[in-house]
Amino acid sequence: MKWPAMGYARVESLDELWQVLDAAGPEAQILAGGQSLLATLSFRLSEPSGLIDITRIPALRGVSVTGGTLRLGALTRHADLGRDPLVAAHAPILAQAAPLIAHPAIRNRGTIGGSLALADPAAELPACMVALDATIVVASRSGERRVPAADFFQGLFTTDLQPGEIITAVDVPVATPASRQTIVEVTRRSGDYAMAGLAAVLAVTADRTVDAARLVFFGVGSGAEIARGASVALTGTKLTQATIAAAQGALAGDLDPPGDLHGGPELKRHLARVLTARALGPFLAPAEQAA
Amino acid sequence: MNEIVTPKSLGLSREDLPNSYIGRSVPRPNARKLVEGRATYTDDVTLPRLVHAAFLRSPHAHARIVSVDPAAALAVPGVVRVFTGADLAKVCDPWVAVLAHLKGMKSAPQYPLPLERATWQGEAVVAVVAESRAAAEDGVAALAVAFEPLPAQVDMETALAPGAVVIHPELGDNLVFTRTAETGDVAAAFAAAHRIVEATFHTGRHTGVTLEPRSIIADYNRADGTLTVHHSTQAPHMMQNVFATQLRMAEGDVRVICKDVGGSYGIKVHVYPDEMAVACMSKIMGRPVKFIADRFEAFGSDIHARDHRIKGRLAVDAEGRFLAFDIDDLTGIGPYSVYPRTSAVEGNQVVNLCGGPYAFANYRCTTTVVLQNKSPTCQYRAVGHPIATTVTEGLVDLAAEALGMDKVAIRRKNLIRDDAYPCTSPAGMRFEGLSHHASLDKLLAMVPVEKIRADQLEQRQRGIYRGLGLASFIELTNPSPFMYGIGGAKISAQDGCTVRMDPDGSLVALSGVTEQGQGTEAILAQIVAHGVGVPVSKVKVVTGDTQTTPYGGGTWACRGAGIGGEAALQSAIALKEQILEVAGAMLQAQGSSLDIIMGEVVDKATGQVRMPLAELGRIVYYRGDTLPKDLARELVQTRHFITKEYPFAFTNGIQASWLEVDVETGMVKLLEHWCVEDCGRVINPMLVDEQVRGGIVQGIGGALYEHCIYNEDGQLLTTTLADYLVPMAAEMPDMHVGHVETPTKESLLGAKGAGEAGTAGAPAAIMNAINDALSPLGARVLAQPFTPDRILRALGTIA
Incomplete structure (x- = not known):
């Protein structure tokens, strides 16, 4: 499909942006990389009055x-x-x-x-x-x-x-020496949106005690889903297979995934458990990883 | 090999016979144009006074069209005109897609735009013509069309049940076609069987996803009453006939031009109502009208295929010999059979092909073809083959497991012997010459089976599940009129080629077969260069114009090389004879003592150059007065070719897939894939290998990724390339291709088709490999595509 006709303005500074936004009104849409917006325009899923291109604003870079x-x-x-x-x-x-x-x-x-x-x-x-x-x-x-x-x-x-x-x-x-960061996901093909994904950021002491943990899932809910129960299950204790299992168990209360074309909620819950183990496994003590 | 001189046939190297091109990997002459973006696709053509069409498509799977109010659309800037079904029916006769030899087949008349009811979501209902496509879409958005939604018949399993919605009441029911083939005594064979295995398979509905979407410009000229159609199509002459017939014109007044095509895969060999609407609108308006399908509407209006449920049983004796196959196939084809090939052929192919590679005596197969409110299905690359191969090879593996037999051994025992030809299969297919055992031997030389089996055991200890799957197949190529012509379809099984020598000694070949991006023009150039004796760079190939090329069928059912190639070879040989006759007169020699090598007339015995072709051309065209008065100097020769002995030239092959299943996520990782196939004489090994690989990739798509998913209301949910998953390069395995060459004796060239072999066998090989991987866990998948969800369900991981 083709875009509907619409206005376009390119601004060079934030001040200019505010002026153009005022002039264009609330129906105008900000354009940056355009990698999602342009597709929605082609499908005519949104028909903004105009696009305001912010890619030349130096203050937004770096x-x-x-x-x-x-x-x-x-x-x-x-x-x-x-x-x-x-x-x-x-x-x-x-x-x-x-x-x-x-x-x-x-x-x-x-x-x-x-x-x-x-x-x-x-x-x-x-x-x-x-x-x-x-x-x-x-x-x-x-x-x-x-x-x-x-x-x-x-x-x-x-x-x-x-x-x-x-x-x-x-x-x-910024990351500290205690930081452990990892992202894992399951996609049908490389580059696809995730069937399920997990971004995990932990603070782990030298004796593998987890001081803080944030497990955030994507593709399994309406947005970035913080798995609070699983995060709590990991926190304040040494990271072991047992605490990982406890975190997996806690996901039942953390996530309420909708189904999609790939499968139903049960599939998503299962993949979330698998991803939890895959994300955290590398942070286990070497002896426990082998087991 | 048939009697055509190649370096191999003489035991020489390529360098010893420089004018030999058949069997050589010659680069495609059109590749540079394609990669430089200088190809001419239909959308690249622009004409004076051109207008653009967009369609309002039904949002309902089944609905009565209550009213169409074009007023607001006509007020949109740039909108020229709005057309309804009734408007177009005045200039276009409806068509009914049945074939007389498919007994009892029925379908409903179809119009360019429906008159009263929309019968699938995505069916074009109203057309808007405007100065630009964007303005036409604005007009579509402004149309006021009232629909009354009707109950939809979505599920093919209930299409014939009491209470089903009868989609076309005048037909009485939703049954399009059914046929049972039965040979031998199936009941007795099953009664006497040592073991019986059975399973129910599903092949997922999918579609072709051509890089270039369907594209057409129709240009009706009122001044001379001609219709010129620029069309992205596989079959220009067929479409010429269709436009002429439906629009009540003479064939000579219709010209179809098809320049570069960005892939077809069978999608572009059908009559699409929206494309017919474009021709109608041009005829009414006297202006050129362009329609380029966008990806969104392509998913709901290109033909789909392979929506089958197949129940299969196989009876074996104690030694593992196959006694009988018993197959029951059901397929839903949408609300209309598609013109003119019909949508019953895919099911009919399942009947023709099941069990095809094997020697057995008793066979029963039924196909039942029913209507439903989904996109129409029709012929897509390897029509019916992947379905029949999946059922056959799935049952073979089940039988091997039931008997505790090795999966190679059970195939070795049952494949038709290589010395058994000619023979006829229980389904009635006549085989001229196949090479199942030689192909299996070659495959086993390529696949390190012992190493793979050792690795498989070792990996299992570590919780990694890998599997090896095999699939033998046959492929129907070089079709005769027995495919469509005998059923009354105006589809040419013959094809022609004209080869002309120009004054500078260069050649022009005009062929009725077409270039879809697969390399037809490359092999035609090779054949003509080889046949006449010129450098391949001196041959220009022209395809895709009904006004200039000999009449032919175009590209379908793997016939470009086998049919079009033979016509090219025969016309090249005829031209060579004519050239040598003229050269003999000029050189005061017998024509038979001369030859042509690399564009020069030479003495056959010594190889001594006697005269360049450019000199012969100069004399013939400009100084014909110097030649003997009665000397023929017809430096244009045309030959046509049609197969006569066999309805089809069957090919065969075998594939193997080696893959790994992640049993935690259900993901399948393809590790390696092999295909050995026998397409007779290989004209261009590089092109054949890439055809096979491309075919395998489309088979992989069907096996793992591609699926047109509908909800229970008949709404298509997979309408973007984010939701409809085509196979991508990153997931593709290394694909090894080998060949056995059993030329057909029907032609000098000896070529059979190669374009569908990859697609025919890949899904079955992958299914068997997945099930091999899962076998220690007691899981089995039989429904394509084999998604993580389905694999995890089979494993019992999720319910």
Whole structure:
């Protein structure tokens, strides 16, 4: 299908963006990488009055580390996540996630701001940001707001983003020596949206005691799903096969997955248990891994 | 080998016989054009006064069309006109897709756009024509069409049951066709059997997903009463006849032009109502009208295929010999049989092909073809073959397990002997010459079975489940009129080729077979270059134009090489004879003492160059006065070819799949795949290997990924490439291809078809490999596609 006719404006700065947003009205849509938006336009699933292209705004770019925070500009491309040394050093789960996101052509254009703003329930990055306890930085004409990722995502394709606001950056707490980060997923084909996926961020002491754990699933609910019971089951105790089993058991209360074309809720619950073991297994003591 | 000189037939190397191209991997002459983006697909054609069509498609599986109000659509800027079914019926006669030799077959008349009811979700109902496709879509969005939803008959299993929704009341019921083939005494064979195995298989409904979607421009010229159709099609002459007949025109007034085609796979050999609507609208408006299907509407309007439920039984004796096959096939084909090939042929092929590779005496197979409110199904690459092969090879593996026999041994025992030909199968198929045992031998030389079995045992100790699966198959190629013509369909089984020498000694070959991206033009150039004796770079091939090429059937049922290739070879040989006759007169030599090598007339005995063809061309075309007055100088020769001895040239082969099942996730990882096939003479090994690999990939698609999923209301749920999963490169295994060559004696060329072998056998090999992997766990899957969900259910992991 073809797009409906619509306006297009490219802005060079946030100030210009606010002006154009005012002029364009609430029916205008922000365009960044366009990797989901353009397809919905082609299907005529949305008919915005116009597109406002923010890809030339310098303030939305760049990856930097300040103090204990890794800042990712909203225009950071998925491909950048996969090759940026700061990302690899300070938020390795994002570097691991990058090759799982669609295909190279999409990774070269798609942005993290766009992915987070869309909040696709099967997308990797929202789950990673919740697992990392990142902060989503949003801005509007009236100033900046900082929203914890866990509060930012509010359901199926729904976020805390208000009319007139855009995501400008994501602040990620940098990894510590205790950090254990991993992302695993099951996809029918490489690059597909996950049938089920898990972003796990743990703090593990030298004696393998789990000080903190955030297990966040994707593709098994209406958004990035924090498995609170499973996270609690792991926390404050040594990581063992038994605690992993306890975390798997707790998922029954954590997740209420809907069915999709791949299968029903039971399939999703099962895959979530499998992914829990696969994600955490490598962090076990070597002797226990072999067993 | 038949008597055609190749380096191999003479025991020479390629260098010894430089003008030998048959059997050589010559690069495709059109490859550069395709990769540089300089091909001419139908959508690349633009014409003066061109308008674009878009369709409002039924949102319901079954609904009465209550009213169509075009007013708002006509007010949309750029919209030119709105057409309903009644508008188009004034210029176009309906068609009924039945074949006389499929006894009792029935279907309902179909119109370009339906008159009263929509019968599948996605059926085009109203057309909007506008200055651009975008404006036409705006117009579609503005149409006010009132539907009254009707109960839909979605499930094929209940299509004939009491209380079923009869989709076309005038037909009386939803039965399109049923046929039972029975040979021998099946009941007695089962009664006497040592063991009987049985299973119910499902092959998932899927579709072709051509890179280039269906595309058409119809251009009716009122001034001279001609219709020119630029069409992405496999069968230009067939479509010429269809347009002429349905639009009440003379065939000579219709020209179908088909330049480059981005894949067909059988999808583009059918009459689509939306494409007929485009021709009608052009005839009414006197303007060229373009329609390019987008991916979304392609999923709901391209033909689907393979929606079968098959119950099978196999009786074996104590030694593992096959006594009888008993098969019951049911298929749902949508609301209409598709014109002109009909949608009963796939089920009929299942009847023809089950048990095909094996020697046994007793056979019963029934197919039942029913209507339903889903997209119409029709012929898609390897029509019926993967279904028959899945059932046959699935039962063979079950029998081997029941008897405790090795899966190679049971095939070795039952495959038709290589010295048994000619022979006729219990299903009535006549085999000229097959090579099942030689193919099995070659496969076993390629597949390291012992190493694989050792690895399999070792991996199982570590909780890794790997499996090896085999599938023998036969493939129907080089069809005669027995396929469609005897049933009354105007589908040409013969094909022609004209070869012309131009003044500079270069050749032009015009062929009735067509190029869909599979390399037809490459092999035709090779054959003509070989046959006349010129460098292959000197041959230009023209296909896809009903006004210039000899009449032919185009691309279907694996006939391009076997039928079109033989016509090309015979016309090339005829041209060579004519050239040598002229050369003999010019050189004062006997034509028979001369030869043509690499574009030069040479002395046959010594190889000494006597005259370049360019010189002969110069004399013939510009100084004909210098030649003897009565000398024939017909440097254009046309020959046609049709098979006469056998209804079909069957080929055979065997595939093996080696894979790993993740028993925790149900995911299947393909490790390696092998195919040995016998397509007779191989003209271009590289092209044949890639045809086989491409076919295997489409078979893998059906086995693991591709599925047109409907909900209980008949709504198609898989309408994007995110939901309808085509096989992708990252998941494909290494595919090893081997050949055994048993040429058909019906032609000098000896070529049979190769395009469908891969698809015919791959799903069965994968099914058997998955079940081999799962065998220690007592699980078995029989319903395609073999998804993680289905594998985990078979394992009992989920209920």
